Amino acid sequence: MTPGTTLSLAGVQHCMLHDHLFPGDGREAAAILLCATTPGPRFKLVVQDVLLVPHAECARRERDAITWPGAYLEEAIDRGESEALTIVLLHSHPGGLFAFSEIDDASDRVTIPSLFQAYGEQHGSAIMTPDGAVRARLYASDLVAAPVDLVTCAGDDIAFWWGDAAFCAAPFVGPVAFTGTMTAELDRLHAVVIGVSGTGSIQAEQAARLGFGRVTLIDFDRVEHKNLNRILNTATGDAQAARLKVDAFADAIAAYRGPGVALPCAESINSRDAVLAAAQGDVLFCCVDSLEARHIADLIAAAFLLPLFDVGVVIPVRKILNGLAIADAVGRIDYVQPGGATLGDRQVYSPESLRAEYLRRAAPAAHTQELDAGYIKGAVEEAPAVITLNMRAASACMTEFIARAYPFRLEPNRGYARTMFSLAACDEDHFREDSFARARNPVFARGAREPLLGLPALAKPNTGGTR
Incomplete structure (x- = not known):
């Protein structure tokens, strides 16, 4: 319960x-x-x-x-x-x-x-x-x-x-990682997955299989044929019917966990309903490809004192004589603790990049600008075969949560605020919480004070943005 x-x-x-x-x-x-x-x-x-x-x-x-x-x-x-x-x-x-x-x-x-x-x-x-x-x-x-x-x-x-x-009864002896005691505690906790597509569907599958008692799924998008190769628990029929990703995934979870575990929220994370749904959780997993969505997840984590795990993958390319070649396959996992360095502090996004993303979305003037929006930077690929990269990154993200909630590392967790891995170089780097400069966070512990997250666009209707 x-x-x-x-x-x-x-x-x-x-x-x-x-x-x-x-x-x-x-x-x-x-x-x-x-x-x-x-x-x-x-x-x-x-x-x-x-x-x-x-x-x-x-x-x-x-x-x-x-x-x-x-x-x-x-x-x-x-x-x-x-x-x-x-x-x-x-x-x-x-x-x-x-x-x-x-x-x-x-x-x-x-x-x-x-x-x-x-x-x-x-x-x-x-x-x-x-x-x-x-x-x-x-x-x-x-x-x-x-x-x-x-x-x-x-x-x-x-x-x-x-x-x-x-x-x-025994507070000094907590659940142990990877055991039934961990599963028993997770059954009482609520995970929120923002974005249920490539990495997000894998993240949601892990959350449900590990035993979280509630898994809220937040995504406004619908299943298409082109993404069946990387979204778990989707089928041809879902694409043909253009089903909401969260509904398709919720049905799949219900098939092996029963009803009431998966809570679909077919909204963009920058909507009021989605923010309030996310605030009900105990841990946030951000699996989106939009800087604006990451910014909102950052604000939710700070305002409601929630741990946030953000995962991203990218495949940079380089030009060769006959076209393009893969330069690397890179994954990033950030753990953001409230009161610590945010994704903004870590330059995952900035005011300039948020503005550029908005302009690209609102008025895509040039094809070259659009190339930056996908998995493979510098190439147009409608159905990228990236499920192996997504699996690697999503697994590392969920394992990071387990390491924080049920510590098993030989070193203190403070040294692992960010993990970056390169498949091309067979390399993995870790960054300490102290390696990021931290700015004052105006929404820290704000709770649900209006306007929500300090954003007038999310104010309660008819309040005019005041309490």
């Missing part, structure tokens, strides 16, 4: 919180999370702001108890009220208890009502253990608490901390 409530943290936030909550003195410490929301059906909280409570401001700091200073509760209310942010009071459990104690319950009975007196319909509390695991609960205005089903953290590693007894 996929979770109904989720609290999402970025890795950079989690590191800051862990350093503050465990100063080394063996006593509890406190912080306050200010969280934006995501539209349903799944209720997701996105940590937008973090307020660290100075250790000296807490009148009482012991191994198993802490007193919340009223001034910082008031500051949290002042920061969150204008946007109706949900306030979550977080403190550490230096002894490692991954549960709420009776002392925690008594503390909440004192502090939580003061939050509701100020504003809001839902606020909460959370605890963190020395290994970084987080457990949270939410209170309604009647002060009845309910556990948050899942707390996620997308950093160099991707962590999932569950709030139910089946998964939280």
Whole structure:
């Protein structure tokens, strides 16, 4: 069963919180999370702001108890009220208890009502253990608490901390890569595949076969005869009927996983409905050939604190006496963690290239400009035989997710923010997260605040782009 409530943290936030909550003195410490929301059906909280409570401001700091200073509760209310942010009071459990104690319950009975007196319909509390695991609960205005089903953290590693007894009884022993324990956890998670064509169909097939409980498929395009050689789970009948790619693929998944796993979204990713569908997921796989679509995926990942895996392939050519020859066959896999270097920071796209792509699409004035739009750069090929290259790249992309969520590498994952491989040179290169300059991200942890993703074109109808 996929979770109904989720609290999402970025890795950079989690590191800051862990350093503050465990100063080394063996006593509890406190912080306050200010969280934006995501539209349903799944209720997701996105940590937008973090307020660290100075250790000296807490009148009482012991191994198993802490007193919340009223001034910082008031500051949290002042920061969150204008946007109706949900306030979550977080403190550490230096002894490692991954549960709420009776002392925690008594503390909440004192502090939580003061939050509701100020504003809001839902606020909460959370605890963190020395290994970084987080457990949270939410209170309604009647002060009845309910556990948050899942707390996620997308950093160099991707962590999932569950709030139910089946998964939280032993938080220090997580699922192991490539085993049934991994499959059992994936069954509770939601993957989103943006683009269900060459690499995307392979990515979606892997997600479904690995056992993701939900797989949202986002693509507006229809099956054609020319792409049957590289889109999995499509047939001649699909091309003849010009079926939507997402519908054809969803039916194929239903045949071996049953109904309700595949969720087709026959929209462009730059539509409001598609963005909101993607925001429901736990992990994004971007498998598109458009810079604009990659830009939107970048924004979604940042706004909703989702891990993003972007895959691309290209076959450059060179001129020879009698025509063209293949110069290389190249694949790229980027892992983008919220708060880290975006695809834009990594020059996968730029304002100039986005503008050029738009002009090429809106007014294709020259044949030479159109040559850059396909797999094989510099040659027109209607049905490129690229499924082997796509398989290689898509497999590396999904394996990168597994390595982050269920670490098995001999080296830290931070060294693998980008992987580039060359089939011609039989070479593979890796790039560290720190090797990319990072600009300020204005949509970081924005959640669903209007206009969506900060783009007027995605504003809720009749809002005029305001909240």
